[in-house]
Amino acid sequence: MTTTAAPLTAAPAVLDRIESVTLSSVTLPLPNPISDAKVFTGRQRPMSEVAFLFAEIRTEAGFEGLGFGYSKRAGGPAQFAHAREIAADVIGEDPNDIARLWTKLVWAGASVGRSGASTQAIAAIDVALWDLKAKRAGLPLAKLLGAHRDSVRCYNTSGGFLHESIEQVKENATRTLESGVGGIKIKVGLPDSAEDLRRVRAVREHLGDGVPFMVDANQQWDRPTAMRVSRRLEEFDLVWIEEPLDAYDAEGHAELARSLDTAVATGEMLTSVAEHYELIRQRSVDIIQPDAPRIGGITQFLKLAALADHANLQLAPHFAMEIHVHLAAAYPHEPWVEHFDWLHPLFNERLETRDGRMHLSDRPGLGVTLTEQARAWTVDSVRIDAPR
Known part of the structure; x- marks a missing residue:
């Protein structure tokens, strides 16, 4: 029948x-x-x-x-x-x-x-x-997209700004690590690069050799300064040097990436997939740092992530951890997510950090409410x- x-x-x-x-x-x-x-x-x-x-x-x-x-x-x-x-x-x-x-x-x-x-x-x-x-x-958004992991490495930036004394930055770092965050990033790029080096040395000595440590110059160096200071920074065993040059200087970033042992990271200030593609095309970065809200949302971020994966780049999305924890969890290569506590007053929920990682919750969607x-x-x- x-x-x-x-x-x-x-x-x-x-x-x-x-x-x-x-x-x-x-x-x-x-x-x-x-x-x-x-x-x-x-x-x-x-x-x-x-x-x-x-x-x-x-x-x-x-x-x-x-x-x-x-x-x-x-x-x-x-x-x-x-x-x-x-x-x-x-x-x-x-x-x-x-x-x-x-x-x-x-x-x-x-x-x-x-x-x-x-x-x-x-x-x-x-x-x-x-x-x-x-x-x-x-489903949590990461599971809808197809997660590669249920937690991601995370580092904190909000405790490392230049308006605070180096002693306060060290205290912030201690408190951050005790909260379960895994790495520490501080700001550099002062007019006096000797002061940058002093601050970096003080924080590295405070953290010890085993803690992941990053610096961010926020685009404030020209090419000669970036090369000179970045070479001095190599002794501190940094995970990356971020935004050493203007965000649109793909050629200058490529020269740095070829010359340094330390990874070069940038991308947060770019506002389209096309702009990021220029970094990828010129091999300007070791670690790409897109920001989903800045490049047009998750739809565009997924396009960029596919390009970055094809180029075997590391991923460290900028800011907005409530969105990026999901997108990073769905990236094939082990990523980093930036921990900022600034947004805590906006959302009823909190992301859990422990053992150096940020953990996905089982809440559906982004998992946050206003x-x-x-x-x-x-x-x-x-x-x-x-x-x-």
Whole structure:
């Protein structure tokens, strides 16, 4: 006896539709003004707050997703304004079609470019769609993507800024390591490179030889200075030297990467996959440091991760650990994730750190929800609904 399969129907394969998008501009005040090398070289003022763009998406079937992007110093209102203009383009769409929706949004605002503030505005919506998709599946985002590991190496940056004395930086490092974080990064790039070396030496002696240690010059060296100081830094057994040159100087970074035993890391300030590809093409980095909110969200990050994997690069995403712990866990090569405690007031949940690693939770999606304090810091908000 034979049976005949039922014919496939021609009905549209739409699982759900986006009913509303709520956008919120939230200003997070920092407890103390923050200074890195850009302040000491006169290029920026101390940072006292961070502007966040949150996107909350709801579907007709009742699923919800939360995403965010951010801007340090200027740019937050521009991101919010751009997102407000284009968000209506996803209303009525199937939220599962994330890559298609990213393309639709980027072309909606293509006259102002496909990088920078325009794609950073898209990032919040894109992250929310990925959060929603993982929640629909009942999975942490890393598991939806396909995790290679359940925890990732992590290092702390927020305790190593230049506005604090070296004694305070050492105290911060001790407290950070006791909390379960595995590595310590401090800022360098002062006008007096001898002071940089003094601070690095003091922290290395404090940490001992076995603790992973990184430095970050925040783009403040020219090529000769970067070569000279980086060679001096090699004695401290650093995991990497970060942003020794201008973020767009792929050629200069490539020369450093060829010349040094210490790994060269950069990429956090770039705002598109295309810009990162130039670093990969010229072999400018040993460790690439993309920032998902800056390059347009998770959809773009996954494209870049595939390119980085093909080039056998190490990965150390910048900031936004609540997003990047998932993306790093899904990267084939053992990555690093940057631990910042600045965002703690925004989210009800905490990422667990122990034994030098940041651990995935079993919460679905990104695994975070907004605090009432975050909502109290909202300076502008708009909800875009489906027409009725």
